[in-house]
Amino acid sequence: MASSSKAGVPAFDAPELEELKRTLVTACHILDREGITDGYGHVSARVPGTAAFFTIANVSPGLASLERLIMLDCDGAYLGGAETPPNEWPIHGRVLRARPDAMSVCHTHSVWSSLFSVLPIKLRPLHHYGKFLPADGPPVYEAAGLVRTVERGDALAAALGSGPVVLMRAHGDTVVGDSIQQAIQRTVRLARLGELLHLALLHGEPRYLTPKELETFNADEQFPARGWEYFVSRLGKQG
């Protein structure tokens, strides 16, 4: 299949996109290494200034490579790279369309997001790792079925609203960030927070962070770069 070209979108192989693609591959490997994804999640990255994005073709994140990236636009039109889009491309396309501030979207089946997606309890922050969340926790997209249509993608984006995270009932989560690094860091911290809240709830009502306390934590620097460096360093080691 030849790459379609689209007005204003650089070609799949444009040299200025090389670093973005490499970071996206690394991001997929990190989610795999950190035990957040199993074989079925995906990450996307917006081509800056456009409605096009890169994601992995029909392959597990742990096996992502430059050769297995695909470029699509927000309506699912093929723009280059590997030829088989992931089944759930509308998660990425429709969220990126609805959220011009988002530069990256992660979708995983994290056990902790899956857990809170089926409970009548909100995933509210009780550790500063959750300071990027609203004090009353992220919303839940309730509909059954994989997000394989534009309609379902738009409904997911509506459930996400202007927030950082939407849980997906019986399924997992979708997380956005202003960079690939932020989307990955949020995805990992959401899982860590979900585990901690699960543990705490077993012992009664825990002390959640108040909106004012979240503000205090948010006044500090966000997600220092040593987190990404650490994740990258772990890719060569199994665990």
Place this chain on the structure above:
Amino acid sequence: MASSSKAGVPAFDAPELEELKRTLVTACHILDREGITDGYGHVSARVPGTAAFFTIANVSPGLASLERLIMLDCDGAYLGGAETPPNEWPIHGRVLRARPDAMSVCHTHSVWSSLFSVLPIKLRPLHHYGKFLPADGPPVYEAAGLVRTVERGDALAAALGSGPVVLMRAHGDTVVGDSIQQAIQRTVRLARLGELLHLALLHGEPRYLTPKELETFNADEQFPARGWEYFVSRLGKQG
């Protein structure tokens, strides 16, 4: 011991069975790698179009190899390969006899199947990973004792009925598939589902998937091939 021959069954070493045997070995390694089996499970694969099957001889799945496969018929008659059948060969022989649609059988002692086998709570699907299960969960084979006789194997097959899974009280589970890949994928997903349901039940009544919601999920493609590719890729890495 010389291989017996049986009318209509190819020889143990027939070249057309080589790929099936290699896939069976890989399947055993996957269950070991994914932490589903300890040293004691086994997987079988039907010789297509016959009542004969391959399984591992008296060896742990993680140590399966072509040299340690055995061919048996559904009554336990030796048809070739390694000479010591697994103690519980009737799990495979009698289920494959009772279920002509099944091409592969997995038996493991998964902690999650073991758990639900001793609880008064059914392992009902609350994540789409469980969409291959009935909405009210799999049955439980209640009898004590290892399945080392034809009688017990027949009783297990009766408990399984026409479904994909039977839990085995104080023991583990038996799972069937229309291919080795499907049996393995179901076994892994059953364990993931069991863990998730366990976690969810600690917080009250979770939202299960309704029969209609299961239908919605089942309308999507089943078990895409990237899962198997991913499992295979992990065999070279320890974790």
Place this chain on the structure above:
Amino acid sequence: MASSSKAGVPAFDAPELEELKRTLVTACHILDREGITDGYGHVSARVPGTAAFFTIANVSPGLASLERLIMLDCDGAYLGGAETPPNEWPIHGRVLRARPDAMSVCHTHSVWSSLFSVLPIKLRPLHHYGKFLPADGPPVYEAAGLVRTVERGDALAAALGSGPVVLMRAHGDTVVGDSIQQAIQRTVRLARLGELLHLALLHGEPRYLTPKELETFNADEQFPARGWEYFVSRLGKQG
């Protein structure tokens, strides 16, 4: 320090004891690899037909080696090998003295034994992995303090009685076997059983195995050799 000799006890370096010593080192490594010990457990093996035994000197099981074995008698007299006995040598000496049927003793701080040691709930078998236990579970040695004296060792042996296992409050467990292999297998299965019972108890009263059901399981072959082969195969791989 020169090896003392003792009537009827072969020398530390006697060739006929070489295999026993190698198996003991392997056993220590297995407990480490399987996540049962942290840095502080130990395993011993009786010199056949005597009241002497080998154990590891003051070293973690994961670092056991032929050079770091020590030979002691049941009163703690030094008979050869590395010179620093483990702090808690009386666990081994006094249990082996009290239990002529025991050929090996394992002491670990397994999280699951530690857990049931401080609960008012007995670790009763609800999976066939616990078929070596009494139906009402093992006793608990209640006294505080490490077992560093003959008196405490004798009290521990009294609490063990004629059974396979004694839990040690706020500490861990001591397990005996008629071979090193059996003691290791029992130690691993005790931990697996403890985890399973812990999980099951969170959901109400589980179905325990009755004495009659335990008999049915015990009529089957005990601990087939493929378990030991599997444990050994895992020593070269980290996880």
Place this chain on the structure above:
Amino acid sequence: MASSSKAGVPAFDAPELEELKRTLVTACHILDREGITDGYGHVSARVPGTAAFFTIANVSPGLASLERLIMLDCDGAYLGGAETPPNEWPIHGRVLRARPDAMSVCHTHSVWSSLFSVLPIKLRPLHHYGKFLPADGPPVYEAAGLVRTVERGDALAAALGSGPVVLMRAHGDTVVGDSIQQAIQRTVRLARLGELLHLALLHGEPRYLTPKELETFNADEQFPARGWEYFVSRLGKQG
């Protein structure tokens, strides 16, 4: 940046401090390997006889190296080494100032410390691994916000008082020791104890160790050297 010199404090590169620095790097790697830190903890070591200390610059403990150590005084003045102090240097500076007996401070976000930091339940010792703790458990520093100011560091030190540990609400813990080895061993054992107490509390009121029983355990030798040897041996192996 040139190293400042300070009366009575050896230079960053003084040969007599080489071993201390190497031990500090090893300590950071141990916390990473044992799964206690994620990318964000830090360890410090006092320059003996002074109010100066070494810690890691703005880097994850798993990536600590001699080149990424920094020397600071208790007020945060730069004394040598890598140039970017960790955001939360006041944890180390102000605790070392307030506690002349402390030679090392560890700060981690251990899931178990984080858990008990948000519960209305004290982390009381119920296993001898917690014998270094008071019988009624460590205090909790309640304030929100990272410890990035001298004022917050002083408040943390006040909450710690003369004890070995202070939990930090929605954050983690700070642990002191009379050596790097003791601080690390305490940090690891605090996490193991927290996990065990969490498990035990799920089954009702566990049997805690009484002050008298803690005395009995404390009469035994503390933290034998084989623990540190074991931790070091694991650094070369992933798990």
